[in-house]
Amino acid sequence: MIIDFHTHTFPNKIAARTIAYLTEKGGIQPYREGTLSSLTDNMQRSGIDYSVVLPVVTAPKQEKTINRVSAENNGKNHVFFAGGIHPDSEDVEGTLDTIKASGLFGIKLHPDYQGVHFDDPRCVRIMREALRRGLYIITHAGYDVAYRDHVHCTPDMVLHVLDELKGEIENKLILAHxxxxxxxxxxxxxxxxxxxxxxxxxxxxxxxxxxREIILRHGADKILFASDSPWDSQSEYVQFIKRFQLGKEAEEKIFCRNAEKILGVKLG
Ligand SMILES: [Zn+2]
Structure with a gap:
């Protein structure tokens, strides 16, 4: 079984426009159209059993809609959704309560698209409140193709956050890329x-x-298979992992067991 833990979809109405904008801004080419149906079609072709969609809230006013759509679609058609929150949210606690109550497993932060550093007090507060509610936190980490000149989530910022939230955040933070x-x-x-x-x-x-070196040294217990579809190819990413020859047990953890633990479900 294979779970792709990091994918994106956009509402049908704006998918073409959003993909074109991000393609231009980041100088990258998409592998599919970026709608939910193109994701599920692609999963079938690529041998992916489940995907996790990580929405990015780029303005506080989007929170309600994004979290409602995530909740409505979560767990259907073999696709799970994270919730989203903006650092300038007008109601941090209420938004996180809603995310938790609707059964979503966690929140996605994207410091580049949210104009904030990962260790900014606003992010730390959001993370503390999310952790209190038992939510996982996923963040973009490192360079972003659209913001090459400034990194908003560096390894040092991650270390700072681990220190600030010591005793709460262990094994609840997922660093992308x-x-x-x-x-x-x-x-x-x-x-x-x-x-x-x-x-x-x-x-x-x-x-x-x-x-391969990062995976081996970090350990298969803490690695999640993910492609970033539509920005890269789900099927080729499966092959990349297989080529690493990590062994059957490690592969199984990376492809599905770790993700099942985080999603809180037993899928197969
Ligand atoms: Zn992504």
Whole structure:
């Protein structure tokens, strides 16, 4: 069984426009159209059993709609959803209560698209409140293709947050892009072995050898298979992991067991 822990979809009405905008801004090419139906079609073709969609709230006024749509679709058609919250949310506690009550497993933060540093007091407060409610936290980490000149979630910021939320955040934080997009050396130096999960989204094609090293040193118990679809290929990402020859047990943890634990479900 294979669970892709990091994918994106956009509402049908704005998918084409959003994909075109992000393609232009980031200088990247999508692998599919970016709608929910294109994700599920692609999963079938790629041998992916379940996907997790991580919505990005880029303005506080989007929170309600995004979380409602996530809740409505969560668990249907083999797709799970995270909730979203903005650092400038007008109602942090209420938004997190709603996310928890609707059965979503966690929240996604994207410091680049939210104009904030990961260790900003607003983010720390949100994370503290999310953890109190038993929610997981997923964050973009490292460079973002659209914001090359400034990293909003560096390994040092992650260390700072781990320190600020010591005793609460252990094994509840998921760092996308194996701890830091395009920063594998710093991840190896500062983050491997820390009590965080890392997902494999968007980096396996860039520097596969370094990725393998991060996975081996961080340990299969804390790695989640992820593609970042539509920004990379689900089927090729499965092959990248298989090529690493990590062994059957490690592969099973990375492909599904760790994700099941976080989602709180037994899928197969
Ligand atoms: Zn992503």
């Amino acid at each position: 194996l701890g830091g997009y395009d920063m594998p050396d710093e991840v190896l130096q500062k983050l491997v072995g820390k009590p965080v999960y890392m997902d494999t989204a968007a980096v396996l094609r860039l520097y596969p050898e370094k990725c």
